[in-house]
Amino acid sequence: MRKLLFSVVVLAGTWAFMGPVAGASVLNPFRHFFEHHEPVKPQVPKAIKPSWALGQKLYVRACESCHGPKGNGEGFWGLPTGDKAPALDHLSPSENTPEFLTRMIAQGKGMMPEWSLVLNRVQIESLVQYLRSLNTQDIH
Ligand code: HEC
Structure with missing residues (x-):
């Protein structure tokens, strides 16, 4: 159970930063700062x-x-x-x-x-x- 939760968190984190495809990250609005x-x-x-x-x-x-x-x-x-x-x-x-x-x-x-x-x-x-x-x- 813990392993599953851990994987979900890691995947969600990766998605947030990288985006499922380049350019679709939820952090896109902040890209100007980076x-x-x-x-x-x-x-x-x-x-x-x-x-x-x-x-x-x-x-x-x-x-x-x-x-x-x-x-x-x-x-x-x-x-x-x-x-x-x-x-x-x-x-x-x-x-x-x-x-x-x-x-x-x-x-x-x-x-x-x-x-x-x-x-x-x-x-x-x-x-x-x-x-x-x-x-x-x-x-x-
Ligand atoms: C990172 C923020 C940012 C983004 C993204 C941005 N702008 Fe600007 N834009 C500015 C700033 C700040 C100024 C004022 C520049 C100055 O006069 O020092 C400006 C000025 C302008 C002006 C001149 C306005 C005037 O009255 O002098 C135009 C036209 C303009 N932007 C169009 C665009 C267009 C079209 C895009 C998208 C392709 C765009 N901007 C994207 C920040 C941005």
Whole structure:
């Protein structure tokens, strides 16, 4: 009985840390703390054309932990510095441009990871489409 219990605990622990498949660990939300803010490649289908739908998928996997599920900057936790990631749902007109967003996502800045290390052009362009759709109502 004890042996069985022990095996279950060990297996559950391994699953929690490693995940049944790479990338599915329950500790995923904390990966930013372990990985020194290196971007983690989000697992999404290969795409040859940018699309809003792909952008949304990528956003959920790669961005919402810091920028919040709604893009309002209310991520699941603050950054190690105690700051919050900025809201992305009311960008100023100069920020709400494909050029600014593409550069920001690709190159990163401070705690914002340099996503061109793991995302291709189609994926970044899809994210830009998605972010711009979060900014259609607000006119500043
Ligand atoms: C580890 C947390 C973190 C993750 C994950 C993250 N960001 Fe950021 N992001 C930041 C921080 C912090 C800033 C502010 C950088 C600065 O100005 O110093 C930022 C800034 C930005 C900006 C510029 C906003 C502005 O008003 O200047 C955009 C656009 C952005 N992120 C998009 C994304 C996208 C798209 C993803 C997913 C691919 C993403 N971020 C993932 C932390 C994060």
